[in-house]
Amino acid sequence: MHWVVAETYSFPYEAQIARTQLEAMAIPARIENEHTINMDWLYSNALGGVRLLVPQEYLSLAQSILAQDFSQDVDQILGSEQISCPQCGSTEVEPYTQGKKPAYLVFLLIGFPLFFYKNGMKCKKCQYFWN
Structure with a gap:
């Protein structure tokens, strides 16, 4: 199996979130440079960031999934409640x-x-x- 870079991230937690998204869609994924950058995050740019790898045959599907914004879906599932100020009623x-x-x-x-x-x-x- 030939692994290719689907996306790069500055921080390991971003790559972990993306990997979880892909694995939820049954796409195998692994992360490269995670531990090195966790130990010294200044190496991130020198190493090309934290790389999210997928098998070659899943590359286009993985990139399309990573490009999507699922925030509205999360709001619908969790039922985003607006918190308002008890003093003036503002939602800010x-x-x-x-x-x-x-x-x-x-x-x-x-x-x-x-x-x-x-x-x-x-x-x-x-x-x-x-x-």
């Missing part, structure tokens, strides 16, 4: 960690981490934070 919200900067400053000053930060959501419009 993002995950946010409150108190991260003061915790970092305390760590710099006394050399001991104090974990008094909270993870939650923050509205981009009114800056309201909630868990």
Whole structure:
């Protein structure tokens, strides 16, 4: 079996995701240079990136699958719920960690981490934070 490069990636996790996509479609795939780049990611460009290899006879099918965007399918399966701000009702919200900067400053000053930060959501419009 003659293996050829179907796609190249900068990071190993991208190649792992692509390999999983191909294997779900019953296309054999393997990854080359993954461990070298995991050990020192600066070698990525020198080695030509992390290479995703498939057998020659699957090349065109693999490239067409990798070119597709499945994000809408995932949203339909998972039922993407819109999160809205309880303060103003805006849907422009993002995950946010409150108190991260003061915790970092305390760590710099006394050399001991104090974990008094909270993870939650923050509205981009009114800056309201909630868990």
